[in-house]
Amino acid sequence: MKARAVKGIVVKDLRETRRDRMAVFWIFVFPLMWVTLLGAIWGGSSPPVVVHVGAVYFNESAPFTASTLIGIMENVSVDGQRIFRITRYPDESAGLKAVKAGRVDVLLLFPQGFGENVSSGLQGKVYAYFDRSDPQKYQIASGVVKGFFSEFEREMAYRKLNITLGYVEAYLPKNLSANLSPSMLRAYMMGLIDPISLREEAVKGERPSPIKFYVTSFIGIQFLFATMLTVSNLLFEEIEKGTLRRIAASPATAWDFLVGKMLSTFIVITASILIGIGYSKAVFKETVFPGPTGWLIIALSAVFSMSLGLAIAMGTRSMKATNALVNLLSMPLLFLAAIVIPESILPRWARPIADYFPLGTAVKDLRLLEIYHRPPSEVFPDVVWIAINSLVMLLIVVLLYNWAIKRLQ
Amino acid sequence: MRAIEVRGLRKSYGNFIALNGINLDVDEGEVFALLGPNGAGKTTLIRILAEGLSYDSGEIRVFGESLSKKTARLIGYAPQESLAYDDLTVRENLEFYADLYDVPGKRVDELIERFKLPAKKKAKELSGGFKKRLNLAVALLYDPRVLVLDEPSTGLDVPSKRELWELIKEFREEGKTVLLATHYMEEAEALADRVAIMNEGQVIAVGTPEELKRLAGNESVIHVEGILRGTEAILREFRAIERENVLRVSVEDARKALPKVVEALVEGGSEIRSIRIEEPSLEDVFLKLTGRGLE
Numbered sequence: 001m002k003a004r005a006v007k008g009i010v011v012k013d014l015r016e017t018r019r020d021r022m023a024v025f026w027i028f029v030f031p032l033m034w035v036t037l038l039g040a041i042w043g044g045s046s047p048p049v050v051v052h053v054g055a056v057y058f059n060e061s062a063p064f065t066a067s068t069l070i071g072i073m074e075n076v077s078v079d080g081q082r083i084f085r086i087t088r089y090p091d092e093s094a095g096l097k098a099v100k101a102g103r104v105d106v107l108l109l110f111p112q113g114f115g116e117n118v119s120s121g122l123q124g125k126v127y128a129y130f131d132r133s134d135p136q137k138y139q140i141a142s143g144v145v146k147g148f149f150s151e152f153e154r155e156m157a158y159r160k161l162n163i164t165l166g167y168v169e170a171y172l173p174k175n176l177s178a179n180l181s182p183s184m185l186r187a188y189m190m191g192l193i194d195p196i197s198l199r200e201e202a203v204k205g206e207r208p209s210p211i212k213f214y215v216t217s218f219i220g221i222q223f224l225f226a227t228m229l230t231v232s233n234l235l236f237e238e239i240e241k242g243t244l245r246r247i248a249a250s251p252a253t254a255w256d257f258l259v260g261k262m263l264s265t266f267i268v269i270t271a272s273i274l275i276g277i278g279y280s281k282a283v284f285k286e287t288v289f290p291g292p293t294g295w296l297i298i299a300l301s302a303v304f305s306m307s308l309g310l311a312i313a314m315g316t317r318s319m320k321a322t323n324a325l326v327n328l329l330s331m332p333l334l335f336l337a338a339i340v341i342p343e344s345i346l347p348r349w350a351r352p353i354a355d356y357f358p359l360g361t362a363v364k365d366l367r368l369l370e371i372y373h374r375p376p377s378e379v380f381p382d383v384v385w386i387a388i389n390s391l392v393m394l395l396i397v398v399l400l401y402n403w404a405i406k407r408l409q
Numbered sequence: 410m411r412a413i414e415v416r417g418l419r420k421s422y423g424n425f426i427a428l429n430g431i432n433l434d435v436d437e438g439e440v441f442a443l444l445g446p447n448g449a450g451k452t453t454l455i456r457i458l459a460e461g462l463s464y465d466s467g468e469i470r471v472f473g474e475s476l477s478k479k480t481a482r483l484i485g486y487a488p489q490e491s492l493a494y495d496d497l498t499v500r501e502n503l504e505f506y507a508d509l510y511d512v513p514g515k516r517v518d519e520l521i522e523r524f525k526l527p528a529k530k531k532a533k534e535l536s537g538g539f540k541k542r543l544n545l546a547v548a549l550l551y552d553p554r555v556l557v558l559d560e561p562s563t564g565l566d567v568p569s570k571r572e573l574w575e576l577i578k579e580f581r582e583e584g585k586t587v588l589l590a591t592h593y594m595e596e597a598e599a600l601a602d603r604v605a606i607m608n609e610g611q612v613i614a615v616g617t618p619e620e621l622k623r624l625a626g627n628e629s630v631i632h633v634e635g636i637l638r639g640t641e642a643i644l645r646e647f648r649a650i651e652r653e654n655v656l657r658v659s660v661e662d663a664r665k666a667l668p669k670v671v672e673a674l675v676e677g678g679s680e681i682r683s684i685r686i687e688e689p690s691l692e693d694v695f696l697k698l699t700g701r702g703l704e
Binding site: 002004005007008009011012015016019020241242243245246247248249250251252406 | 459460461478481482488490496501504505506507508509
């Protein structure tokens with residue numbers, strides 16, 4: 001390889017890129033707009049979930065009624081935010097209509113006599129109607145409402161237990177064995193009410209930050225979209241101007257040319273990534289700075305993406321076609337390979353793309369390393385996978401380069 | 410010594426035969442012109458020599474050695490189109506090619522000075538003349554023994570064209586071999602020691618301009634200028650070329666033909682500005698050999 005020829009190509013490309021306003025926009029400004037936009041939307045901490053509840057109940061004169069329960073529900077809050085928004089409906093059909101129209105997530109129907117039964121220590125029945133058309137929404141609403149009732153039942157059970165134990169202690173004969181002592185009975189009855197006691201302790205862990213997530217998305221955009229676009233445009237300009245023929249006729253080899261193009265693009269993209277990382281730190285006070293393994297993944301992914309871009313430029317016959325094909329390929333992949341969205345919200349059919357498409361794997365690993373602080377050994381098999389794919393793509397591009405030169409002649 | 414030897418060179422693009430068995434010898438130190446209309450095969454021949462374009466059959470030697478990447482270093486090539494990157498300055502463009510050919514940096518300064526190039530100006534801001542000069546500077550970066558120029562004066566105004574011709578003459582004085590392709594007969598006449606006339610992928614005549622003009626025999630040319638009408642009859646009866654406001658009629662006996670030509674033009678309603686009898690030019694030779702003009 002001729003180092004001076006490679007250097008010449010790198011320096012020339014960097015100068016051209018610096019002076020091309022469109023390139024500067026796509027490489028530097030657009031990603032910053034992206035980080036700003038997503039950071040502004042998702043950057044703050046997520047508010048607690050709010051469940052819209054419809055309630056239908058009857059007026060009763062018992063000490064504890066459905067109205068009392070709904071009142072308690074209305075006041076449940078997390079971090080100062082009320083969890084339930086209650087809307088009262090006069091009858092079941094009005095309530096069901098509201099569920100079907102999506103105005104409430106669940107309808108709670110308290111039949112007549114609910115308050116009488118509960119106040120008398122009997123079982124009170126409640127009917128819950130959930131809208132199951134959206135499984136995710138249903139899971140959240142159902143979990144929150146059932147969680148509330150479960151807690152409420154437990155509280156009621158303890159209160160009943162205390163009342164019952166008051167009677168037991170007052171009326172239990174004093175000459176019973178130690179096994180039937182009031183304290184023994186209390187422990188036994190608590191076991192009946194609450195066979196397993198789940199104690200929740202708050203731990204201050206590292207929450208995966210949305211900003212950090214979107215910084216990794218930004219890095220993914222850079223090495224999927226920007227590298228592909230930059231390198232394909234740099235190459236196509238050479239084809240259109242006729243300078244590629246000249247370079248091919250010079251002592252520079254195919255490897256000199258391709259390495260030069262890739263290095264210049266990688267330098268531009270690295271600069272862009274560093275600007276994005278710094279920008280996020282300056283604006284949102286949070287960022288991700290990849291470690292050595294992270295940078296290795298970025299470099300390997302960039303080789304894959306650049307090879308793909310070069311292959312597209314060599315296979316098309318106009319700059320417009322090159323740009324169209326790069327956009328057509330990279331835009332859906334930004335989503336389908338879970339680069340700009342979390343993998344958890346991908347449809348099942350798209351999961352293999354995120355798992356096996358090398359750039360999807362790369363972003364996933366980058367997140368594991370830089371957001372969840374997993375050890376590099378955990379992503380090693382993926383790094384090998386990305387490296388193999390990048391090498392194969394690179395070899396394809398060298399073959400395509402020689403073919404393109406022949407075609408130009 | 411022969412700078413370039415071409416034997417039986419054939420090149421086709423699908424069914425189209427671009428070069429059909431070309432034989433050519435270019436001597437060291439001469440300016441050799443390939444003269445022919447567009448599509449004659451000049452650029453294809455030049456690109457085979459200078460850019461390594463593949464060919465179907467034949468043999469090419471450069472200073473006695475078969476054409477290869479090694480001999481490519483002996484040939485400097487200035488193509489028709491600009492080789493410069495628009496957003497780079499003149500110096501940056503030359504530096505890029507110097508890196509590509511591993512030429513010392515001081516050579517860039519020498520060439521900027523020699524061609525009086527505006528070093529800091531971006532290539533896109535250069536005039537056509539300076540773009541051609543920059544192309545020449547790139548071609549001369551590694552001091553080749555042969556300079557190949559494809560249509561060097563196309564698109565240039567008259568003063569720039571004259572300046573370029575002076576530079577080409579300087580190259581000859583320095584002992585360089587110059588192979589230039591052109592479809593301007595005045596360029597070939599002004600610069601070339603020898604000319605090869607090409608048509609439809611073949612060399613149809615080679616010689617000094619004087620030798621070639623002799624191919625026209627005892628013919629002379631009636632050169633008419635003006636607003637010309639009614640030329641159809643002349644073009645039918647004589648071997649003639651009409652271009653813009655000029656009519657050139659090749660005739661064996663000018664005294665006999667002149668009245669007929671004038672009569673036809675006057676009857677057609679022409680406004681004749683001038684008429685003169687001239688020696689045949691290379692274009693007239695081309696007309697005689699092929700039956701058509703150069704453009």
